[in-house]
Amino acid sequence: MGGDGRTAATGTITTKVPARLDRLPWSRWHWMIVVGLGTVWILDGLEVTVVGSVASRLSEDDSGLAITDAQVTGVAAALYVAGACTGALFFGRLTDRYGRKRLFLVTLSVYLAATALTALSFSAWWFFLFRFLTGFGIGGEYAAINSAIDELIPSRYRGRVDLVINGSYWLGAMGGALLSVVALDTDLFPPDIGWRLAFGLGVVLGLVVLLVRRHVPESPRWMLIHGRAPGAERLVDEVERGIVRARGRPLPEVTEVMTIHQRGVVGFGEIARTVFGGYPRRATLGLALFVGQAFLYNAITFGFGSILVRFFDIPSGTTGYYFAVIALGNFLGPLLLGRFFDTWGRRPMIAGTYILSGLLLFGTAALFGAGALDATTMTLCWCVVLFFASAGASSAYLTVSEIFPMETRAMSIAFFYAVGTAAGGISGPLVFAGLTGSGVVSEAVLAFCIGAGLMVAAGLVAVFFAVAAEGRSLESIATPLSLTEQPPPKIG
Structure with a gap:
């Protein structure tokens, strides 16, 4: 059964649970995890895109909200990201x-409560406050969900599943863009009501996700370390049993065993020593990837609607159509390229998507500066850039969630997300x-x-520092701190 060899005196267990999880074939159970956890990125994409798409309408006199486009x-964009960074750190600690x-x-x-209250905004300060709190909830989601995804998905599928789930953000972005077109149509809704309905839809979708998510299990890997080994064994x-019934044949035997000493919460000091002392190259990689993608995306997406309106005279109510095209390109990137992160490998794919997207954005900037683009061709250029950038950005979350020890996973995700995104996501919108x-x-x-420059720089860091994690168990990529008979720490 996997050997629940716990002894009360030492708190030491011998188990096959991690190896058993990694050898599972893809099943309905895995689809349930993908749907239950991946849908939050759809909500995040919906949130950010709705705000960007309705920015011009909110600043109009009849919107019911005294606020400017800037x-x-x-x-508001910077406060949303500040909230996400704060929430990631706060909830990341609680997740571990x-x-x-x-x-x-x-x-x-x-997230649900803050989004609902955003829809009721009557002044700029209220809108700012609940954009911050909405981000606070979303930031916490990143740490909790990326941890769960990597710990529940078999190693041979982990890269592509993680990328597609993170890339599903852009399905929400596409929906938000099209939703804004309807919500901003004054023939359907008054100017002070339509944008509120757009936020309200986020609440409705979030409630549906909450119902589905109730059935997603706790991570057996987390349970093992925190004194719940019998529960982890029963879950696996x-x-x-469900997979065997569905397939009609037994699963292959597992021989790989690990012995761990169960422990309590890892302190901030130990996390810092582990991440930066034991894995300095990996820490540098994580920061570079997050800063690069945050600046590239903020360079394009937060000012997208304003660029179309100001430079190409596109009506504010129709910018959603253009953004829907960009969002589709963003989703297709992880969807079509994700499997290569598991087959060709992490290093060439991470470095390649970062560098190529940066170079393509340099080219787009040159064409735009020369006056060679109109609204349609500008959108198509952005679509191509973000096809590769989206796969790269999604791989940043994959990277920091798999290259550090399990006991530090959620906090590591939170830290790199917060620091990298604060650098690019708070200063980015303001700049x-x-x-x-x-x-x-x-x-x-x-x-x-x-x-573009920061994206290329991050790609060059990945050339030298990216970890060949494809097809490997999480425990072999970064040795758990709880493992007995620890090998010498890996440096890098």
Whole structure:
């Protein structure tokens, strides 16, 4: 059964649970995890895109909200990201302490409440406050959910599943873009009501996700370390029985055993020593990937609607159609390229998608600066850039969730997300809102070049520092701190 060899005196267990999880064939159980956990990125994409798409409408006199376009795309966007960074750190700590399942239910509830209150905004300060709190809930989701995904999905599928789930953000972005077209149609809804309904839809979708997510289990790997080995064994037994019934043949035997000493919560000091002392190259890689993708995306997406309106005279109510095209390209990137991260390998794919997307954005900036693009061709250029960038950005989450020891996983995800995204996601909107909102072509070109340069730089870091994690168990990529008879620590 996997050997629940726990002894009360030492708290030591010998188990096959990690190896049993990794050898499972793909099943309905895995699809349930994908649907239950992956849908939050759809909500995040819906949130960010709705705000970007309705920015011009919110700043109009009859919107019912006294706010400027720059405040929506600059201040509100920065506060949303600040909330996400804060929430990631706050909930990341709790996720390692209290478990993945408990926290991904709490964080979704925070998101739902804050989004509902955003729809009721009557002044700029209220709108800012609940954009921050919405981000606070979403940030917590990143740590809890990426931890659970990597710990539940078999190693040979982990790369592509993680990328597609993170890339599903853009399904929400596409839906948000099209939703904004309907919500901003004044023939259907009054100007002060349509944008509120757009936020309200996020609440409805979130409630559906909450119902589905209740059935997603706790991570057996987390349970093993936190004194719940019998529960972990029972869970894996149940999953295996279901797969055997569906397949009509037994699963192959597992011989790989690990012995761990169960422990409590890992302190911040030990996390810092482990991540930065034991894995300095990996820490550098994580920061570079998150900063690069955050700046590239902020260079394009937060000012997208304003760029179309100011430079190409596109009506504010129709920018959603253009963004839907970009969102489709973003989703197709992880969907079509994800499997190569498991077959060709992490290093060539991470480095390749980062560097190529940066170079393509440099090319787009040059064409835009020369006046060679219209709204349609500009959108198509962005679509191609983000096809590769989206796969790269999704791989940043995959990378930091699999290259550090399990006891530090959620907090590591939270830290790299918070630091990298704060650098690009808070300063980015503030800087890019001014550059893209000025109406000066050369300043918008500068915004694109900043994002492109940092993306290429991150790709070069990946050339040297990326870890060949494809097809490997999490325990072989980074030795758990709880493992008995520890091997010498890996440096890098």
